[in-house]
Amino acid sequence: MAPKALAVIAGVGPGTGASIARRFAKSYSVALLARNPTNYEPLVQEINSNGGQAVGISTDVSDTNSVNSAFEQIAKQYPDTKLAAAIFNPGGGFVRKPFLELTEDDYTTALASQAKGGFTFAQRALPLLLKARESAQHPPTLIFTGATASLKGSANFAAFASAKFALRALAQSLAREFGPQGVHVSHAVIDGVIDIPRTKGFVFEHEDAKLSPDAIADSYWHLHTQPRTTFAFELDLRPYVEKW
Amino acid sequence: MAPKALAVIAGVGPGTGASIARRFAKSYSVALLARNPTNYEPLVQEINSNGGQAVGISTDVSDTNSVNSAFEQIAKQYPDTKLAAAIFNPGGGFVRKPFLELTEDDYTTALASQAKGGFTFAQRALPLLLKARESAQHPPTLIFTGATASLKGSANFAAFASAKFALRALAQSLAREFGPQGVHVSHAVIDGVIDIPRTKGFVFEHEDAKLSPDAIADSYWHLHTQPRTTFAFELDLRPYVEKW
Amino acid sequence: MAPKALAVIAGVGPGTGASIARRFAKSYSVALLARNPTNYEPLVQEINSNGGQAVGISTDVSDTNSVNSAFEQIAKQYPDTKLAAAIFNPGGGFVRKPFLELTEDDYTTALASQAKGGFTFAQRALPLLLKARESAQHPPTLIFTGATASLKGSANFAAFASAKFALRALAQSLAREFGPQGVHVSHAVIDGVIDIPRTKGFVFEHEDAKLSPDAIADSYWHLHTQPRTTFAFELDLRPYVEKW
Amino acid sequence: MAPKALAVIAGVGPGTGASIARRFAKSYSVALLARNPTNYEPLVQEINSNGGQAVGISTDVSDTNSVNSAFEQIAKQYPDTKLAAAIFNPGGGFVRKPFLELTEDDYTTALASQAKGGFTFAQRALPLLLKARESAQHPPTLIFTGATASLKGSANFAAFASAKFALRALAQSLAREFGPQGVHVSHAVIDGVIDIPRTKGFVFEHEDAKLSPDAIADSYWHLHTQPRTTFAFELDLRPYVEKW
Numbered sequence: 014m015a016p017k018a019l020a021v022i023a024g025v026g027p028g029t030g031a032s033i034a035r036r037f038a039k040s041y042s043v044a045l046l047a048r049n050p051t052n053y054e055p056l057v058q059e060i061n062s063n064g065g066q067a068v069g070i071s072t073d074v075s076d077t078n079s080v081n082s083a084f085e086q087i088a089k090q091y092p093d094t095k096l097a098a099a100i101f102n103p104g105g106g107f108v109r110k111p112f113l114e115l116t117e118d119d120y121t122t123a124l125a126s127q128a129k130g131g132f133t134f135a136q137r138a139l140p141l142l143l144k145a146r147e148s149a150q151h152p153p154t155l156i157f158t159g160a161t162a163s164l165k166g167s168a169n170f171a172a173f174a175s176a177k178f179a180l181r182a183l184a185q186s187l188a189r190e191f192g193p194q195g196v197h198v199s200h201a202v203i204d205g206v207i208d209i210p211r212t213k214g215f216v217f218e219h220e221d222a223k224l225s226p227d228a229i230a231d232s233y234w235h236l237h238t239q240p241r242t243t244f245a246f247e248l249d250l251r252p253y254v255e256k257w
Numbered sequence: 258m259a260p261k262a263l264a265v266i267a268g269v270g271p272g273t274g275a276s277i278a279r280r281f282a283k284s285y286s287v288a289l290l291a292r293n294p295t296n297y298e299p300l301v302q303e304i305n306s307n308g309g310q311a312v313g314i315s316t317d318v319s320d321t322n323s324v325n326s327a328f329e330q331i332a333k334q335y336p337d338t339k340l341a342a343a344i345f346n347p348g349g350g351f352v353r354k355p356f357l358e359l360t361e362d363d364y365t366t367a368l369a370s371q372a373k374g375g376f377t378f379a380q381r382a383l384p385l386l387l388k389a390r391e392s393a394q395h396p397p398t399l400i401f402t403g404a405t406a407s408l409k410g411s412a413n414f415a416a417f418a419s420a421k422f423a424l425r426a427l428a429q430s431l432a433r434e435f436g437p438q439g440v441h442v443s444h445a446v447i448d449g450v451i452d453i454p455r456t457k458g459f460v461f462e463h464e465d466a467k468l469s470p471d472a473i474a475d476s477y478w479h480l481h482t483q484p485r486t487t488f489a490f491e492l493d494l495r496p497y498v499e500k501w
Numbered sequence: 502m503a504p505k506a507l508a509v510i511a512g513v514g515p516g517t518g519a520s521i522a523r524r525f526a527k528s529y530s531v532a533l534l535a536r537n538p539t540n541y542e543p544l545v546q547e548i549n550s551n552g553g554q555a556v557g558i559s560t561d562v563s564d565t566n567s568v569n570s571a572f573e574q575i576a577k578q579y580p581d582t583k584l585a586a587a588i589f590n591p592g593g594g595f596v597r598k599p600f601l602e603l604t605e606d607d608y609t610t611a612l613a614s615q616a617k618g619g620f621t622f623a624q625r626a627l628p629l630l631l632k633a634r635e636s637a638q639h640p641p642t643l644i645f646t647g648a649t650a651s652l653k654g655s656a657n658f659a660a661f662a663s664a665k666f667a668l669r670a671l672a673q674s675l676a677r678e679f680g681p682q683g684v685h686v687s688h689a690v691i692d693g694v695i696d697i698p699r700t701k702g703f704v705f706e707h708e709d710a711k712l713s714p715d716a717i718a719d720s721y722w723h724l725h726t727q728p729r730t731t732f733a734f735e736l737d738l739r740p741y742v743e744k745w
Numbered sequence: 746m747a748p749k750a751l752a753v754i755a756g757v758g759p760g761t762g763a764s765i766a767r768r769f770a771k772s773y774s775v776a777l778l779a780r781n782p783t784n785y786e787p788l789v790q791e792i793n794s795n796g797g798q799a800v801g802i803s804t805d806v807s808d809t810n811s812v813n814s815a816f817e818q819i820a821k822q823y824p825d826t827k828l829a830a831a832i833f834n835p836g837g838g839f840v841r842k843p844f845l846e847l848t849e850d851d852y853t854t855a856l857a858s859q860a861k862g863g864f865t866f867a868q869r870a871l872p873l874l875l876k877a878r879e880s881a882q883h884p885p886t887l888i889f890t891g892a893t894a895s896l897k898g899s900a901n902f903a904a905f906a907s908a909k910f911a912l913r914a915l916a917q918s919l920a921r922e923f924g925p926q927g928v929h930v931s932h933a934v935i936d937g938v939i940d941i942p943r944t945k946g947f948v949f950e951h952e953d954a955k956l957s958p959d960a961i962a963d964s965y966w967h968l969h970t971q972p973r974t975t976f977a978f979e980l981d982l983r984p985y986v987e988k989w
Binding site for chain 4: 077111112113117119120121128129132133135136139140165166167168169170171172174175176177178179180181182183184185186187188189190191200210
């Protein structure tokens with residue numbers, strides 16, 4: 014039996030990344046990248062207990078060597094496996110401060126986590142996605158997670174918006190270069206608060222006012238299953254009561 | 258047994274509209290609106306033969322009385338049926354001419370078919386969609402079909418782009434007003450040539466260079482099934498080789 | 502002595518239109534179009550008293566015959582005069598209502614005043630602007646006035662946003678078709694409350710919170726004086742304290 | 746006599762930066778920042794010979810210490826002078842390559858030159874611009890130079906577009922934070938080839954197909970003179986024959 018194809022998900026914590034991992038693990042082996050093993054360990058165990066195949070790799074996406082090493086480990090562990098999907102869903106670099114209180118480190122950390130992190134991740138993933146085209150059930154897919162700040166540079170968001178705009182530029186550029194080569198590159202704008210443990214305390218006037226990580230994952234899976242005749246590049250996801 | 262919920266699709270021909278009708282007919286009764294009965298008759302027959310429920314109603318979306326009368330007919334035929342989805346996928350108003358050769362009639366026909374047509378359709382559909390919220394399996398959904406010209410006013414497209422920009426404004430405005438009321442309003446930007454009988458002769462350098470109407474329909478269905486925590490407003494769909 | 506070149510300004514009331522008229526009257530004869538003569542009469546008198554040359558023509562921009570007749574009158578009155586600039590600054594069609602309270606008339610009036618009005622105005626003005634290229638001091642210029650609703654379809658703005666999006670599409674399309682022919686087509690997004698008699702009662706927390714019509718006019722004049730090497734298409738103007 | 750106010754222009758070579766310097770030198774002392782003294786020396790001499798006041802400071806905008814040291818030098822040389830305008834017009838970081846040929850250094854250099862450079866420049870300039878508000882003839886102004894790649898991530902432009910998107914996000918964020926404080930922050934999208942010595946050999950089908958640096962400078966000056974009632978944030982400048 015041919016080995017299952019693989020999905021790599023960078024930025025796995027208790028939120029969107031975990032839901033994406035569970036969704037893609039229904040069809041693929043999954044490699045879960047997060048800085049802190051506590052972020053992926055319970056999930057790896059959960060997926061493996063439920064009949065899936067998961068490994069976790071401690072990775073700092075802002076550090077090129079760390080990303081390289083993660084992909085080397087993947088290559089060793091899954092030597093004949095095709096890369097079906099690569100999801101860049103980084104958590105780092107968020108900062109909200111008046112501009113004159115931002116430090117240079119705030120600014121460069123945001124860029125390193127989101128923009129440079131996306132660059133390195135894409136450089137490692139794209140050769141594998143290109144190689145997987147022939148035998149793939151769905152076009153090999155590279156998805157980047159965006160935010161409100163991907164489209165709007167609000168006051169106090171100079172660092173995070175710079176990083177998220179840059180990541181979106183990267184995604185657009187890759188979609189235009191690799192789409193015609195058969196790799197589906199997408200960018201999802203997540204516009205609202207996600208319903209994760211960290212936001213449990215955020216109370217809203219309306220029910221259902223937080224994004225469901227599972228529903229986000231369903232949309233990522235939908236993007237992945239689109240045939241090459243009909244690729245979506247961008248999707249904006251928000252709760253029904255969100256102001257935009 | 259409760260009657261099946263209903264989907265109304267305006268603008269049904271041999272292309273996207275037909276695929277949407279087939280997709281939504283798997284779960285719902287469908288009412289298919291088109292000016293010319295030859296556009297819906299074979300499809301109505303096909304769906305009914307395959308165990309679905311379809312009716313066709315001859316409707317000119319640019320004519321308010323005609324749209325009103327279609328919705329009256331729907332109300333009579335399906336008195337207790339909930340409206341699950343309304344899709345505005347109009348075909349009219351396309352015109353490509355140097356600006357000084359456009360007639361006033363070209364311009365107003367484009368606006369009437371797309372913008373005013375969308376307005377009338379939404380005014381009839383929204384009260385029904387609001388009424389269907391309680392018992393609906395998925396949030397009641399109103400989807401508008403856009404085009405490249407929804408985002409870019411190209412030379413020689415003054416009339417069509419005006420109409421498609423207007424339709425997108427309508428969709429945005431409705432999403433912001435009715436989203437918080439639990440109706441999912443979306444706009445799909447169809448950016449490329451669709452693979453339909455009329456475009457069979459269009460030959461491209463690459464395979465698969467035309468949008469698949471069935472894949473477009475799958476994306477519309479995906480939009481429809483999103484929970485209210487996680488609504489997408491806009492989706493851009495194009496063939497992998499399309500320049501954009 | 503050669504006759505002064507001409508500027509035509511449609512939509513002249515006590516606000517932006519008047520300031521544009523005064524600004525362009527420093528260099529050109531001006532023809533001022535407004536539905537109601539009380540809107541242009543004092544201004545015509547003021548300009549003529551100050552050494553300028555102005556005429557007013559009662560015109561309903563939503564009525565094609567009325568626009569045609571205005572341009573015929575201009576042709577008669579200024580048979581040898583070159584059209585240096587045409588400004589479409591229409592006031593009609595504004596309406597803010599919950600969608601289900603909008604009437605068909607609200608919707609079509611908005612489209613007729615803004616979109617179709619812009620279409621007719623451009624069809625009459627462009628042949629004259631093209632003819633004026635040779636001898637013009639600055640590239641002949643066609644400017645459309647937009648609004649916040651040109652870029653965002655907000656709740657309760659379905660009609661006005663549809664019309665303003667359509668007008669922007671028209672402007673884009675004309676810029677792409679006539680720019681390369683040497684006519685400068687621009688669109689100005691006026692994002693905020695303008696300081697005019699009608700808004701005197703609007704009190705804001707901060708000083709200077711309303712747009713200055715004279716400053717808007719200065720920006721229109723700046724657009725007009727750009728050489729063809731360096732055309733701006735779009736400009737967004739707002740008070741320093743405006744949220745956007 | 747009060748000392749003339751000051752304008753600081755970062756990114757001065759034989760193109761746009763030089764034209765901006767000449768334009769602002771008509772009203773202000775100018776401090777010209779460029780990595781290489783050969784880029785500013787002839788210009789400093791020219792401005793000083795023509796009755797203006799100019800100094801050049803060798804500065805690498807991608808190096809925080811270098812930017813800090815430039816502003817220290819400015820503070821020493823013009824201790825009582827108010828900063829009227831700061832223009833960030835960086836030349837570095839341009840790279841056009843297939844994505845898999847881009848090096849990490851290509852990517853981080855682009856971000857450092859444009860995004861981080863803009864961040865550092867703004868951090869030094871904004872306190873001075875805020876201090877200058879009271880006595881300023883025009884609202885103190887911070888202008889960033891963008892490019893086609895500020896709005897569109899094209900194939901082969903992943904690095905440059907990331908950097909230019911990030912710079913635009915920075916500009917937006919600063920406009921929203923410092924506009925309400927009376928500092929005018931703008932972003933100009935320069936969309937086309939600029940007519941400078943380096944592009945003399947680029948031959949186009951049409952005359953005047955390159956942007957005039959002097960006309961760009963006139964637009965920057967126009968932005969600077971806008972009152973706070975009527976700030977433009979963004980302006981797109983292109984030759985009349987440019988495709989967009």
